[in-house]
Amino acid sequence: MTRVTIDDSLCAKLDGVSGPVELCDNSGRVVGKFLPSGEPATLWPQDECPYTEEELEAMRKTKGGRTLAEIWKSLGRT
Secondary structure, eight states: OOOOOOOHHHHHHHTTOOSOEEEEOTTOOEEEEEOOTTSOOOOOGGGSOSSOHHHHHHHHHOOOOOOHHHHHHHTTOO
């Protein structure tokens, strides 16, 4: 993981926030996301699974697909 040292001004802005924060430049472009240390790893709203538990369970039970050998063969590898 890359480490970036922030200045005192940004540190003060982030101090005491609870939950995820989007970091933006002066034009409003999102340049990153910040999750305070000690906070539980939560998903950003757009990262949440779009499927219900019932849909996921149905997908788990669905049989089908191809074997790895069949995939390799279709890619021209043997």
